[in-house]
Each structure stands twice: as C-alpha cells, then as structure tokens.
Amino acid sequence: MNRGRKMRRHARKMRGYGLQPMVVINHDERLPDLAAVVIARALWRYRSELAPLHILGTLAIGGTVLHATRPGWWPYILGAAMATAWALGAFGDRLGLTSRGERLYAATVTVTVGTWLAAATAYGITAWHLPHALALGGLVLAVPWWAHRRRRARVRVDRQLAAWPEIAQAVGLAGSRVQSAVVDVWGWRARLALARGQTLAEVTAKIPAIESALGTHRGAVRVHPTRDDRADRFELRVLTTDPHADAIAWPGPSVETIAEPIDLGPFEDATAARVLLLRRHALIGGIAGSGKSGGINVLMGNLSACRDVVIWAIDLKRGMELRPWARCIDRLATTPDQARVLLRDAVAVLEARAAWLAGRGRRTWEPTPDMPALVIVIDEYAELADDAPETIGDTDSIARRGRAVAVTLVAATQRPTQKAMGKGAVRSQMDVRMSFRVRERRDVDLILGQGMLATGWHAHALNAPGKFLITAPEHDTPRRGRAYLLTDATVAETADRHANNRPGLDLVSRTAVEEAHAGLHLQPVSTRTAPKEAAGVGTRDEAEDDPESTLWDMLTGAPVEGTPVAHLVNGTGMSRPWIYQRLRALADADRVIQVSRGRWRATGEHSQ
Numbered sequence: 001m002n003r004g005r006k007m008r009r010h011a012r013k014m015r016g017y018g019l020q021p022m023v024v025i026n027h028d029e030r031l032p033d034l035a036a037v038v039i040a041r042a043l044w045r046y047r048s049e050l051a052p053l054h055i056l057g058t059l060a061i062g063g064t065v066l067h068a069t070r071p072g073w074w075p076y077i078l079g080a081a082m083a084t085a086w087a088l089g090a091f092g093d094r095l096g097l098t099s100r101g102e103r104l105y106a107a108t109v110t111v112t113v114g115t116w117l118a119a120a121t122a123y124g125i126t127a128w129h130l131p132h133a134l135a136l137g138g139l140v141l142a143v144p145w146w147a148h149r150r151r152r153a154r155v156r157v158d159r160q161l162a163a164w165p166e167i168a169q170a171v172g173l174a175g176s177r178v179q180s181a182v183v184d185v186w187g188w189r190a191r192l193a194l195a196r197g198q199t200l201a202e203v204t205a206k207i208p209a210i211e212s213a214l215g216t217h218r219g220a221v222r223v224h225p226t227r228d229d230r231a232d233r234f235e236l237r238v239l240t241t242d243p244h245a246d247a248i249a250w251p252g253p254s255v256e257t258i259a260e261p262i263d264l265g266p267f268e269d270a271t272a273a274r275v276l277l278l279r280r281h282a283l284i285g286g287i288a289g290s291g292k293s294g295g296i297n298v299l300m301g302n303l304s305a306c307r308d309v310v311i312w313a314i315d316l317k318r319g320m321e322l323r324p325w326a327r328c329i330d331r332l333a334t335t336p337d338q339a340r341v342l343l344r345d346a347v348a349v350l351e352a353r354a355a356w357l358a359g360r361g362r363r364t365w366e367p368t369p370d371m372p373a374l375v376i377v378i379d380e381y382a383e384l385a386d387d388a389p390e391t392i393g394d395t396d397s398i399a400r401r402g403r404a405v406a407v408t409l410v411a412a413t414q415r416p417t418q419k420a421m422g423k424g425a426v427r428s429q430m431d432v433r434m435s436f437r438v439r440e441r442r443d444v445d446l447i448l449g450q451g452m453l454a455t456g457w458h459a460h461a462l463n464a465p466g467k468f469l470i471t472a473p474e475h476d477t478p479r480r481g482r483a484y485l486l487t488d489a490t491v492a493e494t495a496d497r498h499a500n501n502r503p504g505l506d507l508v509s510r511t512a513v514e515e516a517h518a519g520l521h522l523q524p525v526s527t528r529t530a531p532k533e534a535a536g537v538g539t540r541d542e543a544e545d546d547p548e549s550t551l552w553d554m555l556t557g558a559p560v561e562g563t564p565v566a567h568l569v570n571g572t573g574m575s576r577p578w579i580y581q582r583l584r585a586l587a588d589a590d591r592v593i594q595v596s597r598g599r600w601r602a603t604g605e606h607s608q
C-alpha cells in the first residue's frame with residue numbers, strides 16, 4: 001500500500017517535471033545471469049537424463065587430452081575397461097545392479113567406452129570414424145538408460161524428496177527433513193527427521209495431507225517408527241504399485257536355516273510377512289482354490305533350502321501336492337499305512353531326542369546340519385484323521401512335546417473342525433496360523449482361534465487366491481498378505497537345486513527309527529521261534545560269508561564300547577531291520593548286549 005502510494009506520488013512529481021514514468025529493465029545486465037542459473041538448474045534437475053551426454057562430452061575431452069599427452073596409454077585403458085567390465089558382470093549385484101540385465105548393460109557400456117577411449121588415445125578423436133562411432137554408440141547405449149524403469153522411478157523419487165521442504169511446510173510438518181531414501185519394486189521408503197517437538201502421532205494424522213501433497217493415490221502412504229524407535233524420526237513408506245494387484249513370483253528362498261523367519265510374501269504395505277517355524281507348529285487353512293497349496297510350496301521352497309531341516313511329509317491325495325518336492329523330502333507317505341508308520345517313527349524320534357537331551361542336562365535341541373530339526377508337513381489333515389484315526393495320538397504327542405526337540409508339525413486343511421482335526425489337542429497347539437480365504441465367517445475362528453473374527457480378522461473377505469491372514473507371536477494385528485506364487489517349473493527347478501544338499505537324520509533319531517522298526521519286525525519271530533534258532537547263530541560250520549556268522553563274528557570281536565549298527569550293516573551286507581531282528585533275538589538269549597544307543601557287542605562269556 002505504502003509503496004503504491006509512494007509510486008503514485010513519484011509519478012505525479014515526474015509528470016510535474018513533464019516526464020512520463022516507465023519501468024526500466026536492463027536486459028543486458030540481468031539476462032545472462034538469469035539464463036546461467038536456469039540452465040544450471042535444468043542441468044542439475046535433469047542430470048540423470050543427461051548422463052549419457054555428460055559421458056560423451058567427457059569422452060571427447062578425455063580422448064583429446066590423452067592423445068595429446070599420453071598416446072601410449074591405450075593398452076592400459078583397454079585392459080582396465082575389460083577388467084572393470086568383468087568385475088561389474090561378476091559382482092555388480094553388490095553395487096546395486098540386482099538384475100542380470102543391469103549387470104550386462106553396465107559391462108557393455110564399460111567395454112564400449114574403454115575401447116573407444118583407447119582408440120581415441122592412440123589415434124586422436126578425429127581418426128577413422130571415431131566421432132561417428134561416439135555419436136551412434138552413445139545414442140544406442142543411451143536408449144536402455146532412458147527407458148530403465150527403476151532409474152526413472154529413482155529420479156521421480158529424488159524430485160519428490162527435493163520438494164519435501166515445501167511439502168512439509170504445506171502439511172504442517174515444517175522443519176522435518178529427509179535423511180535417506182531407497183527405491184524398491186513397490187515404491188520407495190525414506191527415513192525422515194522431525195523438527196523439535198513434532199511427534200509420530202502428528203505425522204500419522206497428516207497422512208492424507210502427505211498423500212495429496214505427494215500426488216499419490218489414497219492409501220499409498222504409510223508411516224512407521226524407525227527401527228531404532230527414536231521419537232524424533234519416522235519412516236515414510238510410499239507405494240507406487242499395489243503389491244497385491246497381481247500374482248507375485250517367488251524370489252527364491254529367504255532362509256538358509258530354520259532359525260531364520262521365512263518370507264511368505266508381502267503384506268499390503270509391501271513389508272515382508274516373515275514367520276519363524278523353529279519350535280512352533282503351524283496350521284494352514286482355507287477353502288479349495290484359496291491358495292493353501294501355494295502357501296505350502298513357499299514353505300517347502302524355503303525349508304528345502306535349509307541344511308538343518310529334515311522334511312517328512314504326508315499327502316494322502318496320492319502325493320499330488322507334495323510329490324514334486326519328493327527329492328527334497330526324506331520320507332513321503334501317500335497311504336494311510338505309510339502315514340501311520342511315519343508318525344509313529346516321528347514320536348520315536350521325539351522321545352529319543354528328549355532322552356538324549358535329558359542325559360546331557362540340556363533342554364532344547366538346537367538344529368544344525370548334523371542334528372537337524374524335523375518338520376512334518378501334512379497336506380489335507382482331515383483326510384489323515386478320516387483314513388487313519390489311530391494316528392491322532394501320535395500327532396497329539398508331536399504337537400504337545402515336539403517344540404523342545406525341534407520336531408515341527410505343519411498341517412494344512414480346508415476346515416479344521418474338531419472332527420477334521422481329530423479329538424486331540426493338535427489345533428490348540430498350533431502357534432502359527434495362516435488363513436487363506438474361508439467360506440463362512442465362523443471358519444475364521446476355527447483356523448485363527450476363538451474370538452478372532454470379532455477382533456477384525458476377516459479371512460472370509462480375502463478376495464484373491466494366495467491372500468492370507470497370519471497370527472503368530474510376531475503377527476498380532478490383522479494384516480492382509482499375499483503368498484508368493486511358485487510355478488510348476490519353479491518347484492521342479494528348486495527341488496532339483498536343493499536335492500543334493502539335504503541332510504539326513506542325526507544318529508540319535510536314526511537309531512530311534514531303526515529300533516522302532518526292529519521292534520515291529522521282531523514280534524512274530526521272537527514269539528514263534530526260540531531265540532537261538534531265530535538268530536540262526538552259532539552254526540560255525542556254515543559257509544564263511546554267511547551273514548549270520550559274519551554278524552556273530554563281528555559281535556564277538558567287538559570292542560568294549562560295542563560296534564555301531566552301521567558297521568554291522570556294512571559288514572554283513574544285510575538291511576538294518578534284519579540286523580535289529582537278529583540283535584533282539586540274541587539279546588533275548590542274553591548273548592549280546594546293547595552297550596549304548598546303536599552299539600552292540602557279545603556278552604562277556606561270548607566275547608573274545
């Protein structure tokens with residue numbers, strides 16, 4: 001106002017002098033200044049897009065200078081370019097070149113640049129067709145750069161972050177500033193520092209304003225505390241792609257040991273749904289076609305990558321679901337009879353491990369490749385309960401006592417009713433529950449636990465195959481996840497890759513299984529025949545290579561600490577059940593003793 005009045009007064013005064021007022025812009029002085037700033041700003045703003053031109057310019061200058069001063073250096077330049085290209089191809093992933101295409105591109109650019117520079121150093125940049133090669137090569141190699149999706153995303157994010165001070169001002173978070181940012185496939189996340197006195201709660205309340213200021217779609221922004229839980233920091237998660245929009249290809253195993261949590265697939269905010277299976281049992285539920293088998297495939301892909309896990313599996317749908325993993329599965333039962341034996345053996349393992357731990361004053365079995373965890377995957381648990389109801393006692397034992405000894409049950413079923421789960425305690429023992437879509441609301445409580453439906457766990461509302469809700473000690477709020485999808489080819493390739501690295505059971509567990517089998521096989525023999533005849537030993541006049549006499553010789557020649565069963569198997573060339581049958585018969589006749597687990601020798605009067 002003041003200024004306007006002054007100007008009007010000044011104009012009147014000028015008119016009084018007979019002069020017309022006018023605004024003077026001195027083009028000569030201001031324009032170069034302004035233009036330089038504008039150009040510099042544009043160069044800086046579009047530095048990523050202009051990078052190929054910067055490189056061409058640098059090459060032209062570098063080639064000229066090197067040719068003039070060090071023309072003999074060309075072999076070194078060429079050698080350095082080749083070595084760098086090789087290193088980028090081999091180790092580029094450590095520099096953030098995650099895909100093979102990116103590494104190949106980086107290596108190609110390095111070789112091309114190195115070759116051109118070497119030629120320009122030796123012959124000068126105007127020799128042959130070097131200028132044309134520079135222009136054409138630059139253009140061809142710039143196209144993938146300009147088109148690269150992740151680079152463009154990063155540039156977009158850089159620009160949004162550069163504008164953060166204005167955004168912060170507009171949404172009422174003035175003074176907050178960006179500390180770091182990363183771009184990923186779903187969008188980007190940034191760590192921000194708050195101004196003095198600002199809180200995470202204020203930021204959360206401003207999420208709609210932030211979404212509007214950033215120009216994203218609604219629901220694209222999440223705000224989390226940072227890992228170090230500082231009150232004056234927060235993490236801003238911005239999704240540019242809905243992680244659940246399409247099926248998500250499995251990126252490969254996320255673990256190498258069962259002591260690490262397995263990544264099942266992303267939640268809606270693109271954070272990984274990770275769950276630990278060590279010392280836990282898992283229940284997977286959902287109607288047919290909801291993606292249960294897909295979920296099991298993700299687990300199998302990860303478990304088969306763990307060298308400290310032995311996998312046993314029961315698939316009474318004639319092995320339809322789990323057979324593709326057969327090469328990674330130590331034992332696969334596809335009939336009720338096989339399932340019965342498998343579960344009985346699992347209980348034997350569990351008891352032997354418990355006894356072994358007790359003998360050493362230890363409480364828990366820590367899985368290692370030599371002493372692996374045992375994970376028993378049961379697909380369609382309801383069929384097991386129907387076809388082999390007598391196994392319920394065994395699954396119950398495993399569910400109640402398996403944790404300390406690292407024997408884990410993973411059971412999948414469409415509807416875990418009390419009937420389908422048998423009468424036992426299996427369902428109530430499940431620590432991890434994963435629910436794909438269910439048909440009826442009341443099924444939510446069946447799978448996830450009593451009262452879950454009422455507290456917002458709406459598994460009946462999941463709207464695409466593979467989507468799930470998960471409860472586990474580390475997941476106590478209802479968040480929708482989507483399991484990764486493994487194609488048949490991925491399953492076959494993964495099973496092939498891991499088949500040769502699978503561990504076997506440890507000695508304690510193996511012996512327990514062998515003894516359980518020997519006990520089974522022994523019954524008819526020991527009740528129907530006298531021990532000595534049954535063992536068929538002591539007939540020294542039989543042929544030298546008779547396995548019976550070889551066995552007896554080995555037992556009488558055994559050291560005080562006994563001979564391991566494995567040696568007896570090798571020495572006689574007979575099967576373990578055969579060996580155990582003979583040993584039990586001899587033991588009944590007091591001719592041999594079991595010195596320790598899996599080690600036997602003849603008793604005093606027979607030993608040499």
Ligand SMILES: Nc1ncnc2c1ncn2[C@@H]1O[C@H](COP(=O)(O)OP(=O)(O)OP(=O)(O)O)[C@@H](O)[C@H]1O
Pocket residue numbers: 246247248286287288289290291292293294295465466467482483484485
């Ligand atoms: N994670 C996933 N993402 C996208 N699509 C999926 C996913 N999992 C499964 N699907 C799709 O849903 C179909 C059914 O999946 P799946 O066989 O795993 O269901 P299911 O619950 O095991 O059914 P059933 O009990 O009949 O075996 C699959 O053929 C696949 O096309």
